[in-house]
Amino acid sequence: MRDKVLEVKNLTMHYTTRKGPVYAVDDVSFYVGRGESVGLVGESGCGKTSIAISLLKLLPDNAEILSGQILLDGVDLVPLSEDEMRRFRWRRISMVFQAAMNALNPVYTVEEQIIEAMQQHMPHLSDEEMHARVDQLFELVGLDPAFKNQYPHQYSGGMRQRAVIAMALSCEPDLIIADEPTTALDVIVQDQLLKRIREIQEQLNMAMIYISHDIAVIAEVSDRVGVMYAGHLVEMASTEAIFHHPVHPYTMGLMSAFPSIVGPKRELTTLPGEPPDLLNPPPGCRFHPRCHYATSICREKTPEFVEYEEDHYVACWHPGGEG
Amino acid sequence: MSEGTVATQHTYVPLWRVRLNLFLRSLRTNWALFAENPIGLIGLGIIIFFGLFALAHPILMNTVWPSKIYDPVSGYDMEVAFHPAPPSPRHLLGTDPLGRDVLSQLMYSTRYEFALGILSAVVTVVIATTIGAVSAYYGGIIDTLFMRLADLVIMVPFLPILIVLSALTEVGMIELALVIGILSGFGGTTIVIKSQALAIKVKPFIEAARVSGGGDFHIIFRHLIPNLLPISLLYMMFVVTGAIFSEAVLSFFGLTTIQMSWGIMINTTQLFGYLLRFDTWWLLIPASLAITTLCAAFYLVGRALDEVVNPRLRRR
Amino acid sequence: MRDEILVDIQHLSKLYPVETGFFTRTNLFVHAVSDLNLQIYRGESVGLVGESGCGKTTTGKLLVRLIDPTEGKIAFHAEDGVVDVATLRGKALKRFRRNVQMIFQDPYESLNPRMTIYDTVAEPLDVQGIGTLPEREERVAELLETVGLTPASSFMFRYPHELSGGQRQRVAIARALVVEPTFVVADEPTSMLDVSVRTGVMQLMQELADKLGVTYLYITHDLAVARYMCQRIAVMYLGKMVELAETEELLHHPQHPYTRALLSAVPVPDPTYKRKPMEIKGGISKPINPPPRCRFYERCPIADDFCRDNDHPPLEDKGGNHFVACYKV
Structure with missing residues (x-):
């Protein structure tokens, strides 16, 4: 077995809402190996962002982790207090979110903000070392260090996202969680940024969880991919396995519904119906109302997330559509 | 579903x-x-209480209270030797310096307070919503005109205008309600509603309505105003509070020609020099308490409505 | 079907003044759309593709006359004669709106939250004064079934917030089609939808095009979606159309350096596929009083002095109806 940086075991979290509890993450287990890039893909409301904020324990007031473990190098983060957690964030796990503008404080220059993060978590560095490190980080993410004394609003969208990545990398974390970091960007900028993220991740041998709704982006940046549906992790395997021989009917549907500009123009298939309302999810397998292969067992019992082939996990009663 | x-x-x-x-x-x-919001329910409870209070007055006058003694304006109790008389079983809240029953006055005034508050609120909302929607939709010169007018109304203080007005003409309940309604309608409320209208105006459903062939009138009345109504209703509550309070202040200073109201009750107390005397508390406390609680009640209802209208304010 | 022109756009431009002080008159203009020429044929579906800020949405809004053009003509060939969209007003404009409709990007914002589905879909009938009340009701019910909201009766009197994103977009499609338009501008109609729902809406739009003979201008930033929705694709860059060709031709033989860069940057849902790298400088600037040369000059990998010294290149047929605006191709 590979050396695991992060291991999530049976994580369940819910939001309390006016209409009842919403189990956004339900019994999810997966691991991230050292230096590995794991993609999490799913549609809006499937719980992928809820996993990200659970891992960092940046939960809103109405959210709560009910059970499970989040083991970072063997230390369980779930029971930690906010003070203890603060020592882990940035230093051990850091994050890049979609809205880069919100992550940057408009009244400080970008350099000041990166240095502030370093002062808290790497106090052993001298001032000169920190300034030198900002230059290094800027070059690493592909920004001209000449811009470091500017304010966030003077940056373009792509530059801001790079600055946020530089900030996330500043304290040399073991794991970085990137939640849709390129979604708001145009394709050419997105492409450049994706390449840079991938290079940095490999160069620093840093583990990464990359969250996106776009399976094409996931294909570009991940070694392994987890597919989420309605709060469940339904399939997880190497990127190649997920894209070339998916076995969960949802993954299969997703792949054949996704248009591509290369290769022959194949017919796109449609998944019938809509994702379920998590307030009132269907019994049994949550995908069964939209599944071609559903049988009575699918309607009654939730399938376990088990190893189907080596390192290819799936939660389905009929993986690959077989009886 | x-x-x-x-x-x-x-x-x-x-x-x-x-x-x-x-x-x-x-x-x-x-x-x-x-x-779900106790604040709103408390407010509503108080309003209902005052409503019943107002309704009870004509019933009492026609049954147990002979009008000679209990009429809020012209009544006089000959059997009591000295007025103002303290509370007694005969006069539950005592009598005023002119020998009139305080409780009867309090109950009689309530309906006028309601009428005043609601009338001025309706006037405000009708004016503010129409102007807000129209100036947000057309922008340009129309917008500039109404907004500068609003600035002007806000800049000129409210009470002095009413004081000047009362010197020029007789200000009764209806006139007062109209003046408050118009001033508030052309002033601050318009600006709030217009800013809301601006946010709605840029929504794609407005463009969709235009592509459908809808004219300006259609868009303003079918799309803009229905989406403004919740916030208008909210501001209505706050205007009621302001109107009742303004009436009290003006009447206290004797600037209105209103015969009887909570403000007049306090004014009478002051005229006869009982204002700062604690031994005649029944002259001052009931009326001021009524003003405060009814104003507060509408305000509380407004706050609770705010949470219904703006989902972001809700706790969950 | 390729012979009959439905919309003929000639020298279409839209300039926005840059906001400055109250009294100073600005001579700075954003050239949102600049000298655009395009013929749309009856029954086809043309894709308008480009990055944010390239003027594709502005073009769409000009075509449905949500905004007035600064210059140019849009000849619309209606059944009862040709009209110039740019100068329509009053009754003629209202009648034009029966023929041309628009579908918007955001299904959460394009439906009035205070109107029921019935009221929303019936609105065009209502303002155009088409049909009696029972007829409208019947027509709306029929159309809701057509767009896949079945049974219609269970959707008619619901409010938008009770529907999912995909269902709302179907409502928006029904509203656009209720007056039986011949031309529909679809502005990113699927970009806010999830993959599993998106395909259904795309297929619905295609079915309706075949069934009702609707012509689409399909605006999108996503070339993969355009590939499935359109017979021809026009690529826009900073207010200019830089390339126009049949879809597969454009995807397989892109000529303009910008199109080539765009195509090579689109991520591919296949981990084993290696894209050809294409290095151009990122970032896109606002075309405020652009210098009289190729708009792509600053980012172009193959530009030379000729490109710098000459005006923006004209859109020329490079063979087989493949139009490119570039001196170096």
Whole structure:
């Protein structure tokens, strides 16, 4: 077995809402190996962002982790207090979110903000070392260090996202969680940024969880991919396995519904119906109302997330559509 | 999802019935949201209490209270030797310096306070919503004109205007309600509603309505104003509070020609020099308490409505 | 079907003044759309593709006359004669709106939250004064079934917030089609939808095009979606159309350096596929009083002095109806 940086075991979290509890993450287990890039893909409301904020324990007031473990190098983060957690964030796990503008404080220059993060978590560095490190980080993410004394609003969208990545990398974390970091960007900028993220991740041998709704982006940046549906992790395997021989009917549907500009123009298939309302999810397998292969067992019992082939996990009663 | 039993047989049910049912349904859901907030319920409770209080007056006058003694304006109790008399079983809140029953005055005034508050609020909302929607929609010179007018109204203090006005003409309840309504309608409320209208104006459904062929009138009245109504209703509550309070202040200074109101009650107390005397508390306390609680009640209802209207303010 | 022109756009431009002080008159203009020429044929579906800020949405809004053009003509060939969209007003404009409709990007914002589905879909009939009340009701019910909201009666009197994103977009499609338009501008109609729902809406739009003979201008930033929705694709860059060709031709033989860069940057849902790298400088600037040369000059990998010294290149047929605006191709 590979050396695991992060291991999530049976994580369940819910939001309390006016209409009842919403189990956004339900019994999810997966691991991230050292230096590995794991993609999490799913549609809006499937719980992928809820996993990200659970891992960092940046939960809103109405959210709560009910059970499970989040083991970072063997230390369980779930029971930690906010003070203890603060020592882990940035230093051990850091994050890049979609809205880069919100992550940057408009009244400080970008350099000041990166240095502030370093002062808290790497106090052993001298001032000169920190300034030198900002230059290094800027070059690493592909920004001209000449811009470091500017304010966030003077940056373009792509530059801001790079600055946020530089900030996330500043304290040399073991794991970085990137939640849709390129979604708001145009394709050419997105492409450049994706390449840079991938290079940095490999160069620093840093583990990464990359969250996106776009399976094409996931294909570009991940070694392994987890597919989420309605709060469940339904399939997880190497990127190649997920894209070339998916076995969960949802993954299969997703792949054949996704248009591509290369290769022959194949017919796109449609998944019938809509994702379920998590307030009132269907019994049994949550995908069964939209599944071609559903049988009575699918309607009654939730399938376990088990190893189907080596390192290819799936939660389905009929993986690959077989009886 | 669908409890819409109405909808399933829509072909048999006329459109107006469907709409009525939808309206009732939205009323029910909004009530459920409103009822979750104790603040709003307290406010509503107080308002209902005052409502019953007002309704009880004519009934009492026609049954147990002979008008000679208990009439709020012209009554006089000959059997009491000295006025103002303290509370007694005969006069539960005592009598005023002119020998009139305080409780009767308090109850009689209530209906006028309501009428004043609601009339001025309706005037405000009608003016503010129309102007807000129109100036947000057209922008340009129309917008500039109304907004500068609003600035002007805000800049000129409210009470001095009313003081000047009362010197020029007789200011009764209705005139006062209209003045308060108009000033508030052209002033601050318009600006708030216009800013809301600006946010709605740029929504794609407005463009969709234009692509459908809808003219300016259609867009303003079918799209803009219906989306402004919740916030208008909210501001209505705050205007009621302001109107009742303004009336009290003006009447206290003797600037209105209103015969009887809570403000007049305090004014009478002051005229006869009982204002700062604690031994005649029944002259001052009931009326001021009534003003404060009714103002507060409308304000509380407004706050609770705010949470219904702006989902972001809700806790969950 | 390729012979009959439905919309003929000639020298279409839209300039926005840059906001400055109250009294100073600005001579700075954003050239949102600049000298655009395009013929749309009856029954086809043309894709308008480009990055944010390239003027594709502005073009769409000009075509449905949500905004007035600064210059140019849009000849619309209606059944009862040709009209110039740019100068329509009053009754003629209202009648034009029966023929041309628009579908918007955001299904959460394009439906009035205080109107029921029935009222929303019936609105065009209502303002155009088409049909009696029962007829409208019947027409709306029929159309809701057509767009896949079945049974219609369970959707008619619901409010938008009770529907999912995909269902709302279907409502928006129904509203656009209720007056039986011949031309529909679809502005990113699927970009806010999830993959599993998106395909259904795309297929619906295609079916309706075949069934009702609707012509689409399909605005999108996503070339993969355009590939499935359109017979021809026009690529826009900073207010200019830089390339126009049949879809597969454009995807397989892109000529303009910008199109080539765009195509090579689109991520591919296949981990084993290696894209050809294409290095151009990122970032896109606002075309405020652009210098009289190729708009792509600053980012172009193959530009030379000729490109710098000459005006923006004209859109020329490079063979087989493949139009490119570039001196170096």
